[in-house]
Amino acid sequence: MRRRLGGRARDFAKRLPLFSLQGRSIQSVIMWSFSLFILLIVAFVSVLLYNKFSRTAEQNVMLSTQQIVDQVSYNLEDYVDGMAQLYRAIEQNMLTNGQLIDAGESKQLDTIMSSRDDIVSIALFDDQGQLLRNYPALPVKESARVLQQSWFHAALRVPDHLSFSLPHVQNLYKGTYKWVVSMSKGITIMHNGRPMYVVLVVDINFKKIEELSSRISLGKRGYVYIIDEGAGNIVFHPQQQLIYMGLRQESVEKALTSIHSYIDEPEGVKRLNTVKSVDNIAWKVVGVSYLDEIMTTRSDLNRYMVQVVAVVLVLSVLISMLLASMLTRPIRRMGSTMKAVERGDFDVELPIKGLLEVVQLSSRFNLMLDKIRQLMKQIVIEQESKRKYEFETLQAQINPHFLYNTLNAVVRMVGMSRNDEVITMITSLSKLFRISLSKGNTSIPVSEELEHARHYLTIQQMRYKNKFKFTIEADEEALSCFTLKLVLQPLIENAIVHGIEYMVDEGEIKIRAGVHGDQLLLEVADNGIGMSQQQLDNILSDRAAKTVSSGSGSGVAVHNVNDRIQLYYGVQYGLAFESEQEEGTTVRVSIPVVRTNGEEDKTNGEQDHTDLS
Amino acid sequence: MGNKIIRTYRKKGCFIAAVGLLCVSVLTACSSASLSNTATVEAAPKRIAFVAPIHAGQQGNAMKLGADAAAKEFGAQLVYIPFEQNEKAAAQRDAALAIIDSGVSAVLIDPADNEVLTEIAAKASEHHTPLFALNDETETKGVSGTISVDNTEAGREAGEAMAELLGGSGKVVIIGKEGNSIDQLQREAGIREKLKQAPNIEVAYNITCAPIRILCWQATKKLLDEAHVDGIIPLDAESSLGVADELIHRGGTNLPAIVTFGSEQEQLEMLQDGVIQTLVVQSGFSTGYLGVKQAVDLMSGNKPDKAIVLDTTVITADNMFWMGNQKMLFPFVQ
Numbered sequence: 001m002r003r004r005l006g007g008r009a010r011d012f013a014k015r016l017p018l019f020s021l022q023g024r025s026i027q028s029v030i031m032w033s034f035s036l037f038i039l040l041i042v043a044f045v046s047v048l049l050y051n052k053f054s055r056t057a058e059q060n061v062m063l064s065t066q067q068i069v070d071q072v073s074y075n076l077e078d079y080v081d082g083m084a085q086l087y088r089a090i091e092q093n094m095l096t097n098g099q100l101i102d103a104g105e106s107k108q109l110d111t112i113m114s115s116r117d118d119i120v121s122i123a124l125f126d127d128q129g130q131l132l133r134n135y136p137a138l139p140v141k142e143s144a145r146v147l148q149q150s151w152f153h154a155a156l157r158v159p160d161h162l163s164f165s166l167p168h169v170q171n172l173y174k175g176t177y178k179w180v181v182s183m184s185k186g187i188t189i190m191h192n193g194r195p196m197y198v199v200l201v202v203d204i205n206f207k208k209i210e211e212l213s214s215r216i217s218l219g220k221r222g223y224v225y226i227i228d229e230g231a232g233n234i235v236f237h238p239q240q241q242l243i244y245m246g247l248r249q250e251s252v253e254k255a256l257t258s259i260h261s262y263i264d265e266p267e268g269v270k271r272l273n274t275v276k277s278v279d280n281i282a283w284k285v286v287g288v289s290y291l292d293e294i295m296t297t298r299s300d301l302n303r304y305m306v307q308v309v310a311v312v313l314v315l316s317v318l319i320s321m322l323l324a325s326m327l328t329r330p331i332r333r334m335g336s337t338m339k340a341v342e343r344g345d346f347d348v349e350l351p352i353k354g355l356l357e358v359v360q361l362s363s364r365f366n367l368m369l370d371k372i373r374q375l376m377k378q379i380v381i382e383q384e385s386k387r388k389y390e391f392e393t394l395q396a397q398i399n400p401h402f403l404y405n406t407l408n409a410v411v412r413m414v415g416m417s418r419n420d421e422v423i424t425m426i427t428s429l430s431k432l433f434r435i436s437l438s439k440g441n442t443s444i445p446v447s448e449e450l451e452h453a454r455h456y457l458t459i460q461q462m463r464y465k466n467k468f469k470f471t472i473e474a475d476e477e478a479l480s481c482f483t484l485k486l487v488l489q490p491l492i493e494n495a496i497v498h499g500i501e502y503m504v505d506e507g508e509i510k511i512r513a514g515v516h517g518d519q520l521l522l523e524v525a526d527n528g529i530g531m532s533q534q535q536l537d538n539i540l541s542d543r544a545a546k547t548v549s550s551g552s553g554s555g556v557a558v559h560n561v562n563d564r565i566q567l568y569y570g571v572q573y574g575l576a577f578e579s580e581q582e583e584g585t586t587v588r589v590s591i592p593v594v595r596t597n598g599e600e601d602k603t604n605g606e607q608d609h610t611d612l613s
Numbered sequence: 614m615g616n617k618i619i620r621t622y623r624k625k626g627c628f629i630a631a632v633g634l635l636c637v638s639v640l641t642a643c644s645s646a647s648l649s650n651t652a653t654v655e656a657a658p659k660r661i662a663f664v665a666p667i668h669a670g671q672q673g674n675a676m677k678l679g680a681d682a683a684a685k686e687f688g689a690q691l692v693y694i695p696f697e698q699n700e701k702a703a704a705q706r707d708a709a710l711a712i713i714d715s716g717v718s719a720v721l722i723d724p725a726d727n728e729v730l731t732e733i734a735a736k737a738s739e740h741h742t743p744l745f746a747l748n749d750e751t752e753t754k755g756v757s758g759t760i761s762v763d764n765t766e767a768g769r770e771a772g773e774a775m776a777e778l779l780g781g782s783g784k785v786v787i788i789g790k791e792g793n794s795i796d797q798l799q800r801e802a803g804i805r806e807k808l809k810q811a812p813n814i815e816v817a818y819n820i821t822c823a824p825i826r827i828l829c830w831q832a833t834k835k836l837l838d839e840a841h842v843d844g845i846i847p848l849d850a851e852s853s854l855g856v857a858d859e860l861i862h863r864g865g866t867n868l869p870a871i872v873t874f875g876s877e878q879e880q881l882e883m884l885q886d887g888v889i890q891t892l893v894v895q896s897g898f899s900t901g902y903l904g905v906k907q908a909v910d911l912m913s914g915n916k917p918d919k920a921i922v923l924d925t926t927v928i929t930a931d932n933m934f935w936m937g938n939q940k941m942l943f944p945f946v947q
Binding site: 221 | 686687882885887930940943944946
């Protein structure tokens, strides 16, 4: 599984060399991906917000510029309207019913003049430019050239129409050079019974209009200027002189044709021009605002956004570092615990807390560790019992009791001069020992085991004075198989001691060896007194090992045979008892078919033990 | 175990609190930093000192108007230092030195004379303050730039106007102030250059009068008493008024024509009355405006022109109320 995943990751890494995750710590992967993710989101959001904000800011600037320019134009329009009304009032006062009124009677003019400080002068000229009457009454200077002045021309050109001149320096009286806008109108009146064409001019101070316009500032540097819609002359400009000097240009032609706003670019600076007409005087107010000021707002915004993104980045790196370390802490803890286990400390335990996966993993790990501990304990127990059985086997090999009995029998036979029997017995005894030693091997061929049984039976037969007879049968196939040694001897001893010894008749012990499928079966059958069901049940149980041992050693020996076989070949093998009282007992030993002595490697180790004993 | 759990929770709480604190502090630092940034930018506009000329007159006011307009346009603060009519060059020098010491971003000055300019230029370079000279094109060490009219060209215009007025023949006298300044020498050179082209015009004398109107009046009286003169070209406004005084005083016809420089209101009156025939006028507004513009350019890192030369305009009684001219002659809306 791991290899497959690794392989996939490698393929992935080959395709995307940047994103190779192999060999990187989870912590750094979490940290960087989290930071990157946050950064991307923040960048995306800030780009969106930036666009939105800057667009709104621009729109606001445009809107407010438009509003300011509109306001200027309305104010101007109102002012001009007021002035036009004033003109009508003055006209009515001076020329009541088309008659020229005597100067002395125009007291109302005094009132008008004193209430309005922006009226500079009132003058009435005939069509030859001769002064008829004026207020205040000052002499018109010789160099005035009234006929050539623009307001006079305008009055003559369109009779009975009030016209406003462009602002100019008043050129009528000596010593005063006031900037005025002249309101003039050509009127036909009756004078001395004859019709007469006169021009009434009211000069209003330009200061008021100038103030209306010059006080306006659009942004830090923006301003308002006014042009005349007829010819595009500049009526007011905060830097009018520079324009006349040619040091500054305004896109007047564009302003004349535009209705709302346009953008021009004199001297490489982009400017927003907002236009509004003042209808009653045919002027146009143009508001100029510098786009780079709007851009300044934009760059301020930009800088702020960058700061925010930087801060968020730092924070996200910090938070993701914390998060990553928090998430990987259990993994690191697990790693250190595993290291402890690796060193051989099995008594550690992972705390069961934290995230769900961590809890699951920790409890699995703890369970695993538990299992390992159990297995180890089991191995220790098994090793211990193995040693014990080996020791017991060794003891069985040289059973002093058996030796003593046998030698006693030999002595007895020598005494009776049964030399042949003595020879048989001693020969059997020596063969018995040779096989039971068998170079220290734990397993021996079945033929040798049978040989061993035969010698043992021979010796016992002599000891028990032919109280039983025995037969040994073996399949050809079975002879070459290997078996644990000294398996049959305890069984035979058991059969003699418990089955045959108390029999009245001659007993019979049958030993058989055969291969059945993949099992090798060794069988020891006697026709002795047999066992009760309870004995049969107890014989292989753990309890039997203790109770029987108090009676006779052979019970323990049988039990040990079973244990040895199971320890050596597995629990599915072992002894099986079949007994019928007064009929006899059959013990079947089942072990796997083993064709070779699989213990060559072990031999040396076993040898050591044997030598030690 | 329970203890341990509590400890971990406490640890986690501390963690979160620390992170939160960090967030808040960084964010506030960020926002306050940006606020204070903009605040400082707005709080400290460039201070530009404008040391007015002594005997400023109309011209000086026009220059201030121009300087004001430029200061507003470029977001600078103008410190204007005017002088009383009777104050002398020393007063200008002291005021200029004081304002440099007080620490301004740039200084504009219309120097009374070369000594004042030299002294102030030395002080300015000592303080690394950019200095711009108005109406003075002499190359002085420590002056970052000059804005002046082309006086030679102005002289040529005056000469040409005089030649036209005299119809190509006659006797012309040039009158200047005592202590020939470079401006005057250049004007004179321009005048002579043009008048030389009219072979019948004789440039007779070159009278200098002290910088007081009445002395010029006396000098003119003496001149006119001694010989017939067809045209007089005073080289500056002050002497032109003295000359005009004598002509008004004399009255009658067959008076010499006057072509002169300047745009003082009295001169304009005389122009209308026919005492003065032609004025060669410079735009004080442009001078002031460009002076501040140059200073702002230099401070914002651009390299301004070393010397800006402005055109002059020839004004007669006929064209003085023309659109373009009346704004230059009467810059103030009153």
